[in-house]
Amino acid sequence: MVNIIASQFFIYFFFIPAIASAADTITANQSLSGDQTIISSDEHFELGFFRPGNSSNYYIGIWYTKVSTVPPTVVWVANRETPISDRFSSELKIIDGNLVLLNESKTQIWSTNMSSTTRPASVVLGDDGNLVLRYGSISSPPIWQSFDHPTHTFLPGGKLRYDKRTNTSQVLTSWRNAEDPGMGLFSLELDHNNKQFLIKWNRSVEYWTSGSWNDQDKLFSLVPEMRMNYIYNFSYVDNENESYFTYSLYNPLIISRFIIDFSGQTKQLSWLDSFGQWNLFWSQPKDLCDVYGGCGAFGVCNQQMLPSCNCLTGFEPRSPSDWNLGGFFGGCVRKTELSCSGKTEKPMFILSYVEKSFLSSFPENEALQIDETECRSSCLDYCICNAYTFISNICRHWYSENMNKISLVLFSNESNLDKIYIKVSSSDHHKSNAKVLVAGIISGCLGLVFLCSIGVIYYRRMISRDRGVLNEEDRKGLDVPFFEFKRILSATENFSLANKLGQGGFGPVYKGTFPGGAEMAVKRLSSQSGQGLKEFKNEVLLIAKLQHRNLVRLLGYSMKNQEMILLYEYMPNKSLDRFIFDRTLCINLDWALRFDIIMGIARGLLYLHQDSRLRIIHRDLKASNVLLDEDMNPKISDFGLAKIVKGRDTEASTTRVIGTYGYMAPEYALNGFFSVKSDVYSFGVIVLEIISGKRNTGYYQNQQAFSLVSYAWGLWKEKKPLDLLDSALAESCNSIEVLRCMIIGLLCVQEDPEDRPTMTNVLLMMGMDIESLPDPKEPAFVSKARSHSSPSYVNESEINQLTVTQQEGR
Incomplete structure (x- = not known):
């Protein structure tokens, strides 16, 4: 419903009929101004004036009503230019x-720019986000619709x-930046x-x-996602x-959009309401440095840095505000x-790299049949030459108009990159060299100090390693409070059996009661644990950086002597x-509570895999x-067994297999x-x-x-899935929820990792209709020989607690 705001505008709106007949419609005698909006009938989309970020400009756009982002997530813009x-x-x-x-x-x-007419017209915002102009009744065919004129979504x-x-295409065009929806x-x-x-x-x-x-597979061949x-x-x-491509969602409750981003990547995103954020489903190209011209003229791309774009030595951003x-x-x-004056000092060259495919986009760039020395000197002498390349014994000079169209790369260890030499002012080059010289002198002095001290550090570390404790160097990364060991002894009553909560692969866990009544779980490194020292530090370093309601x-x-707590x-x-697994306590967990526990574990894992500052693989997730x-x-x-994987990597390998x-x-x-x-x-x-x-490692011989x-x-x-249900x-x-969870559970344990969903997909599937879920494939080990199971003389409790400590990869 249109909101009439600010009493000082009452007279103005008095002469313009308010939109009251239908919340999703503008008719011929109505208009929108100020903070007035129309909202689709299911309240998914809203149309009105919006301001992107801190911009002072306003636009007419369509945005999600139920997506709680600030500013709103805009899907279409009328007056983007x-x-x-x-x-x-x-x-x-x-x-x-x-x-x-x-x-x-x-x-x-x-304007919608259709032929003028005196016929009654109306505009309706649909539940799908499509703005439709019609003549006559609501059942009349569309004369114009925003779906035929997409912007970036x-x-x-x-x-x-x-x-x-008509030989015309519908084109998605990126915004210029986060606060400018103009055509990028x-x-x-x-x-x-x-x-394609x-x-x-x-x-x-x-x-x-x-x-x-x-x-046959219903996909584009180079988009495996x-x-x-x-x-x-x-x-x-x-x-x-x-010819056209379209898509729909099997579950209409899922909110998803596909965009061409101002980064130069296409992205498929889905809204996770429980997290209050958009989740990236996939993006292409995966590497920002594969985006043509992504960093602009004289910009250099480095995927390992944030931001990924920086300026070459001797250059600065053309628009610092856009850059930010x-x-x-x-x-x-x-x-x-x-300077083209012969009186000034000649420019210098700095080395950078560029993708071969980018350079090949300019066949009009004249090839010169001269050697590399002459190629370099002629570029120096030619005032408008900004750079040169010498590839396959062919010299090419590069001018401003072409430099605007390629992205440079900071360093090269790949075969698909070619060298390019950029001309810079001698003064800027010398400033850079002076900084390098000063840095070199400082580094040299520090290096001497380092070499002198490393022997002492090594000696101390070897002594502490022999004693099995962490030294001062090890403690530097432990950004959590340190407790005196005597406080631990007092809180646990000298690790009394009465306070013991349980036993894990790391060692025993005790309840500790500290002054003021504060209760904590005290995890004590077992002196018999062969994996404790490394895992102790790993756990402290990792978990200190993690903050989520579903992570402990x-x-x-x-620490004291060989004690680690x-x-x-x-x-x-x-x-x-x-x-x-306890037939008495299990009655305290009804289905609603069990479902909430499943969702909580899923959210915690998603945070570890994607949303935390680190990408973490737990490696020992189990009920205990x-x-x-x-x-x-x-x-x-x-x-203790968790691993950090770098950047956007999601996998790794080890010769030491540890887990349960x-x-x-x-x-x-x-x-x-x-x-x-x-x-x-x-x-x-x-x-x-x-x-x-039931435990996974229990017996099911019958x-x-x-x-x-x-x-x-x-x-x-056997089509008897509900027989799995706990009595x-x-x-x-x-x-319905039980069956959905069982299907998702079976999808997660499929033998091929590629077939298993990501945790993002798991959370999306939790809200889907059962009919929309794929059929799971056979899990791992199901048809394998019985030799995989444990020997018959091992009792069930031993099987359930079995933990692998080391196994060489084959």
Whole structure:
């Protein structure tokens, strides 16, 4: 419903009829001004004036109503090239059958631009985010619609189309930066001849392709992320009139959008309401440095730095404000202009690198048949030459217009990069060299000090290692409070058995009560633990950097001689396995509570894999490492075996396999290969355990199954999935939710890691209809020989506690 604001504008609005007949419609005698909006009937989308970020400009746009971001997430902009400054004196209204925008001086600055008519017209904002202009009744065909004029967002239900009758394409064009929705340099359009999408720089240079459409697999060949088609329904249509690509969502409750970003990447994003943020599903090109012209003229790209774009030595951003907003396409300019006067000192060259494909985009650049020395000297003498290349004995000079179109790379260790020598002012070059010289002198002095001290440090470290304790150097990275050991002894009553909470691979855990009544869990390194010293420091360093409601919180640590102590927030309900595997305590966990626990574990894992400052693979996720607070909220614990993977990597390998049988993914247990998908496997096992109340490593001989996973798979194949359900849940279960969770659990334990969903997908699937979920494939070990199971003389309790300490990868 349109909001009428500010009483001082009452008279103005009195003469302009308010939009009251329909909240989603503008008719011929109505208009929008100020903070007035129209909202789609299901309240998913809203249209009105908006201001991007801290910009002083206003635009007419469509944004999500139920997505709580500031500023709002805009999906379409009308006047992206002609902003207004005063939204209260501007109007969006229908004139002569067209929707038009009048600015402060009542000048038309945007229009739907259809033929004028006296027929009654109306504009409706649809539930799909499509703004539709019609003549006559609501059932009349659209005369104009925003889906035919997309800006930077491609919404579900829209089409990216090539019209064969008019030879015109619908094109997505990026914003200029986060606060300027004007048309940027990057665009996405359909190549109908090859049934593929192309990303172009300046609508001319192609630097990425989706690969051709595969109609059998319903995906583009170079976008493997489209394999996750249980969330999206993709379609490509090619007939005599048009070619187009469209997509929809199997679950209409999922909010998802596809954009061409001002970074030069396409991105598929989904809204996670429980986190209050957009989650990146995939992006292409994956490497920002593969974006053509992404850093602009004389900008250099380094994927390992933030921001990824910087200026070469002797250059500075052309527009610092754009640069700060992530809009690097304007590039860099010289700090000191090159002089063509023979009286000044000659310029110098600095070395950079550029992708071969970028250079090949300029065949018009004249090739000179001269040697490299002459190539260099002639560029120095030629005033307008900005750079030169000498590749395959061919000299080329590069001028300003071409330098604006390529991105440079800071260093090269790849075969697809060529050298390019950039001309810079001698004064800027000397300043840089002077800084390097000073830095070199300082580094040399520090190096001498370092060499003198390293022997002492090494000696002390060897002594402390022999004693099995952490030295001062080791303590520097432990950014958590230190507790005196005598305080630990007092709090635990000298580690009395009465205060013992349990036993893990690291060692025993005690309850500690500190002055003032503060309760903590005290984790004590066992002197018999062969893996404790390394894991102790790993756990402190990792968990001190993590903050999430579904991760256990580290409160401090203590060390004395060979004693190593970790202090955690106290979990009065201890661990999840204590409840679900105990036939008395399990009745305290009804289905609603178990479902909340599953969701909490999923959110904690998503944070570790994607949303934290570090990308972390837990490697030992199991029911006993999920703790429950007083409200039964789950918290993932025990990060002693966790691994950080760099950047956007999601996988690694090791020759030392450590973890717990029954929860370890097959590729990790057999070959030492671990990834975020290894944690997904462990999560799937826990989900099946929560549903069934049975351990994965229990016996199921009657069903010819040696694990819970194989037992659950057998029930699924026999179309008796609900037989897996814990009898304690008979009265409280929601059968639809149970079945959904069982399917997701089986998807997570599939043998091929590529087939397993990411934790992002897991959370999305938790809200999907069962019919929309894919059929799981056979899990690992199901059809393997019985030799994988434990010997018959090992009792069940030993199997359940079995932890792998070391195994060489094969």
